[in-house]
Amino acid sequence: MVSQRQLFLQHVAQTSDFPLMIEIEKAEGVYMYGTEGQRYLDLISGIGVSNVGHRHPKVLRAIHEQLDKYMHLMVYGEFVQGPQAQLAQALAQTLPPHLNNTYFLNSGSEAVEGALKLAKRYTGRTELISCYNAYHGSTQGSLSMNGSESFKNAYRPLLPDVRHIRYNSLDDLQHITERTAAVLIETVQGEAGVRVPQHDYLRHLRQRCHQTGTLLILDEIQCGFGRTGTFWAFEQFGIAPDILVCAKGMGGGMPISAFISSQEIMAGFKTNPILGHCTTFGGHPVSCAASLATIQVILEEQLTADVQQKANLFKELLVHPRIKQVRNCGLMMAAEFESFEVLKAVIDQAILNGVLTDWFLFCDNSMRIAPPLTITEDQIRDSCATILQSIDVAAG
Ligand code: PMP
Numbered sequence: 001m002v003s004q005r006q007l008f009l010q011h012v013a014q015t016s017d018f019p020l021m022i023e024i025e026k027a028e029g030v031y032m033y034g035t036e037g038q039r040y041l042d043l044i045s046g047i048g049v050s051n052v053g054h055r056h057p058k059v060l061r062a063i064h065e066q067l068d069k070y071m072h073l074m075v076y077g078e079f080v081q082g083p084q085a086q087l088a089q090a091l092a093q094t095l096p097p098h099l100n101n102t103y104f105l106n107s108g109s110e111a112v113e114g115a116l117k118l119a120k121r122y123t124g125r126t127e128l129i130s131c132y133n134a135y136h137g138s139t140q141g142s143l144s145m146n147g148s149e150s151f152k153n154a155y156r157p158l159l160p161d162v163r164h165i166r167y168n169s170l171d172d173l174q175h176i177t178e179r180t181a182a183v184l185i186e187t188v189q190g191e192a193g194v195r196v197p198q199h200d201y202l203r204h205l206r207q208r209c210h211q212t213g214t215l216l217i218l219d220e221i222q223c224g225f226g227r228t229g230t231f232w233a234f235e236q237f238g239i240a241p242d243i244l245v246c247a248k249g250m251g252g253g254m255p256i257s258a259f260i261s262s263q264e265i266m267a268g269f270k271t272n273p274i275l276g277h278c279t280t281f282g283g284h285p286v287s288c289a290a291s292l293a294t295i296q297v298i299l300e301e302q303l304t305a306d307v308q309q310k311a312n313l314f315k316e317l318l319v320h321p322r323i324k325q326v327r328n329c330g331l332m333m334a335a336e337f338e339s340f341e342v343l344k345a346v347i348d349q350a351i352l353n354g355v356l357t358d359w360f361l362f363c364d365n366s367m368r369i370a371p372p373l374t375i376t377e378d379q380i381r382d383s384c385a386t387i388l389q390s391i392d393v394a395a396g
Contacts, residue, residue, distance in 0.1 A: 018344075020351065027054035030372045030379055032356065040356040041383050043371045048190070048222045048332070051249040052297045053372040059252040062293035066286045075280045083288035090295045091260060094231045096240045101266040102258050104283025108221040108247035109137025111257035112184070114277045115243045116141050118261065119182035119215045121276060122268035128159070129176060129214075130184045131167040133362050135191035136219055145184050147192075148362050168198045173208040182215040182243070187233040190222035193363025194327045194334035197237060206239040215242040215265070221257070222332070225249030226298045226373050229307035229330035236329075252294030256287035303373040307331050310380060314369060317384035322346075322391050333369035335387075340364040342395045349390035355383045 004023050023035045030053055032040045045051060052059065066083060073079050084104060092100040103118075105111045116128060130136065132147040143152060144159035152158060165172035167189055176183055183205065189195035209216040218241035223233040227249060230236050234244075242265060247257030269276030298304065307330040314333060315326050324336040337343040343365055347357055357367050371383070 022351075029053045029055075030375050038354065040351070040354055041371075041379060041386075043355060043357045043369050043383060045370050045372050046248075046253075047368075048225075048227050048248045048370055049251075050253055050372050051225050051227055052252050052294055052301075052303065053374040054253065056252055056294070056297055058297050059254075059290050059293045062289040063254065063286055066289035069285075071286055072281065072284060075278070077283075081283070081285050081288070083285045083292060084283045087283075087288045087292045087295075090292055091258070094295065094299075095244070095260065098262045099240065099244055099260050101263050102260045103266065103269075103277065104288070105247075105257045105259075105279050106255050106281055106284070106287075107137075108219075108245070108257050109139040109142040110279070110282070111221070111245045111247055111259045112136045112142040112145065112219065113139055115217050115245050115259040115261075116145070116182065116184065117277060118243060118259065118265065118268055119217060122265050123181040123213065123215060125179055125181035125214075126161045127163060127177075127179045128161065128182055128184065129163050129165055129180055131186075131189070132164050133167065133189060133192035133195070134164075134184075134186055134219075135189075135361055136184060136186075136221075151361075167192070167195055168201050170201065170204055173204055176205075176208045176212055176214055178212050180212060180214040182217050183209055184217040184219060184245075186219045186221075186223065187237070188223040188228060188329045188332060190332065191361035191363070193336070193360045193366040194329065194332055196327065196329045202234070202237040202239045209242075217241060217243040217245060217259075219245045221245060221247040223329065225294070226304045226307065227330060227332050227370065229304050229311070231298065231304060233329065250294065251287050251291045252297070254284075254287040254290040256284065256291050257282075298373075301374075304330075307373060310373075310375060310377070313377060313380050314384060317381065318369075318387065320388055320391050322395055327366075328369075331370060331373060331375075334360065334363065334366040335369060336366045337395075338365065343367055345394035346387070346390050349394040350387055353386045353390055355386040355390070357387070 025035045026033045088102040130145040134147040136142045136145040224246045243261045327334045
């Protein structure tokens with residue numbers, strides 16, 4: 001009989017340079033289980049997706065209940081769908097009052113596309129600015145905003161009138177002018193290897209955008225939904241965006257994304273030509289039900305309350321001559337090694353020992369540590385002991 005692995009290799013487009021080739025049978029809480037009896041403690045969370053853990057019972061219940069009612073009905077928002085309306089309200093309740101209007105999509109890249117279009121439409125301007133080393137997605141527009149040339153070169157020409165500035169550089173804020181429709185920025189840079197905004201950087205950025213009439217779009221696709229210890233990362237930096245983009249952790253494991261803005265800005269999409277943005281599946285009722293339950297779990301189970309404490313425990317335990325530094329914002333963490341080769345050997349060994357981690361797209365010497373927020377102290381201790389042992393075995 002042909003194995004699943006053979007089918008995978010033959011028929012699934014291979015997009016990873018290093019496929020793990022581990023067949024997963026089940027995932028629950030912070031663990032994934034392989035078909036050969038292996039158990040993995042998940043320190044990746046599908047890159048900030050499983051913030052409430054895999055298959056949280058309340059999320060599962062919401063999905064089942066919605067499945068029993070209806071799935072897809074109709075595109076372009078003709079019908080009132082309860083789960084969508086309730087989710088939009090729940091999102092607004094987590095946000096400053098002006099961010100009260102939500103456009104639902106399916107993936108982070110799609111939400112970024114929508115936000116960029118909205119900014120151009122609302123301001124009537126064309127220039128878009130993002131940061132070096134930023135990751136915003138893989139569709140043509142979102143790809144254009146990525147800050148890594150090597151990822152983009154094969155696809156040129158991309159979106160015109162895109163400019164990059166250095167993250168955390170106050171000097172570079174001068175490049176934002178009355179020509180600039182929007183600045184798109186990750187509140188905390190993810191794929192750059194967890195780069196945290198320096199003191200007051202985001203405040204200065206916010207001010208410059210106000211001065212020039214430029215919209216500030218915060219990409220919280222990776223850092224939102226409790227990951228950094230507040231529901232939204234921007235809450236920690238004393239600013240708010242004009243447009244917020246979110247995805248990943250939003251659906252508790254189901255695909256859903258959104259860009260969120262004010263009634264006034266979002267109205268840019270309602271003026272002629274209408275259908276400023278369209279989606280067939282965006283805001284799917286089952287994903288909305290899952291997302292609503294996810295928000296309730298984060299709030300009711302107070303999952304952000306001990307994020308800093310858990311992150312501090314990781315930092316306390318991850319001390320080894322081979323670890324150069326640990327950067328973090330809450331449980332969005334990066335442990336830096338001297339090279340990719342050393343890190344890769346450590347990661348391979350850790351996986352053999354039952355702990356799942358990886359590296360970052362634009363920072364391949366740093367280990368990604370982003371467990372479900374539900375991880376316990378004991379599980380943190382176990383996973384750190386495994387990582388340290390793996391360093392000794394693989395790179396000692
Ligand atoms: N923005 C950020 C900050 C991300 O981390 C990602 C995904 N890694 C994206 C956008 C794109 O999201 P998606 O893969 O869902 O299109």
